Amino acid sequence: MNRVEHVMGLPVSLRIDDALLPEGAADEVFAWLREADARFSPFKPDSEVSRLNRGELSADGVSADLGHVLDLCEEYRRASGGAFDVRLPGRGLDPCAVVKGWAMQRAAELLAAAGVRRFCLNAGGDIVAGGGPWRVGIRHPEDAGRLCAVLELTDAAVATSGHYERGAHILDARTGLPATGLLSLTVVAPTLTEADATATAAFALGSEGVAWAAGRPHCEVFAVDTARKVLRTPGLPLPSTPSGHAA
Template sequence: MLKSSLRRVRRAHRHIAAKLFGAHSACCLACLLLLANTASAEWHYEKQAIMGTEVSVQLWHENAAEAEALIEGVMAEFRRLDDELSPYKKNSELSRVNRDAGRQTVELSAELAALIDKSLWYSEQTGGAFDISYATLGKHYDFRQHKRADTATTKQLLKALNYHNLQFDSAKRTLHFGHPQTRIDLGGIAKGYAVDRAIDILRRAGVHHASVSAGGDSRMIGDKRGQPWLVGIRHPRDKSKNAAVIPLTDTAISTSGDYERFFIDDHHQRVHHIFNPATGRPTETGDGGRGDSDRLISVSIIGPQGFDTDPLSTSVFVLGKQKGLALIDRLPGFEAVVIDSNRRLYFSHGLEQPD
């Protein structure tokens, strides 16, 4: 069960930290010089609600005014991306594409074209487990109102939910929907991309220690002043607890789970926001019964950038434990921590303890 898995995580932490990031050391003279040069430096924090989630920034800087300006620049970038990529804002580029691409070929900005190009690459790599056209049916769900698409609507629109309907020309940066009812949503990749953009802003400004997160997507610059960043993976059935705490340095991590946006239906089934494109319905996660061992309720992917860890966390969730971990083990530079429906925790090969 999860308690025994947690004991395993605690035993593995030292091995994980050493394997991924090496040991941290510094001589006394270096410490004295560092203290002399950073006597006025301190951590700066900010949180704001953007892109339908909580965006947080933490950075080390010696100048409070410059730190404040950098943080505002990061938040402004998140707001810009929300204005362009939100399916809920009528004037966003994504909304324009959804209105027009079913009737005619539309031109895309370089940024949206790059996002769609990456999304389609992951669609191919995962056999369609990652598919931004899930919005075709996803738009008929309202988790606050406990509303979902009925059987007739699901059957009618299932053919429209298929990434092969996205007729994308990367050279011309154009897109046409091969089915008039197809719609797209970048919810499985946009936040990871936004976190990367924020990190780029901070790096260009010379920041060496920082963390930016947007919901389940985080990325770090460097370490936390001589120690790794400790990133908690939330217990999927108890939000007051962590299922694991992972030490990370200069990397990204994305978590997808069935506990962020969901409701329990009249049959006591969990209806959540991660769709299985093959069925047009939320991915089945089960509730700890026989035959549920391959189903996942939480997936965390560690890798170089959020532009990849974000879609990979969704992909592994849909694929299930066996196929999902096999995918990660094939991709160099990525690791996974997953929790199945029996609340047991598993690692990709690179994070497993040696025999």
């Protein structure tokens, strides 16, 4: 089956290649993603994040899920030396850089718990792949019609950060200015929680972010810097045969 819905401000697609589809599995995935958006979006006035920003909730009074998300945000802030921060002056708390990957990963876990084994869940190019192998292209950062690499994923996740889709939206929180030094940075990791947060934090770090991301446990990296130089780790999962499913 293939299904696409607009959730969290972007198209989310789900492809399931299992012969038998558990009843309600796809519905449960999209219901959870809508719930996560309603609860954690800083752009929805009734969300838990918005209520926390307005002082209607204390840090000790948030839900277990939001507490976990905030712990992840703090983990990546510290690990990146402050380059990644979901609390920027004058902007309030915005955990979207962590929430998307975390919520998508939980959605993938719902599929696995329902018995789905071969699936591809794609949120605007950030992907969780169940089973496999799945072929995933990395978009050329300066030409939307070209790929600069193709990956082969089995039970893994991939996320890419860059300025080419949404403009200079990733800031280096140490300076408050748009991150510089990279055109794009892709991370492959066991979960999309790790891949998405690592890619965003590494991009915020700029040129030094490539080595930083490569040093994170179980992470492989593909990056293009502003000098158009390609940097990649030796364990990047590149295809060895022409077989596999396109994603």
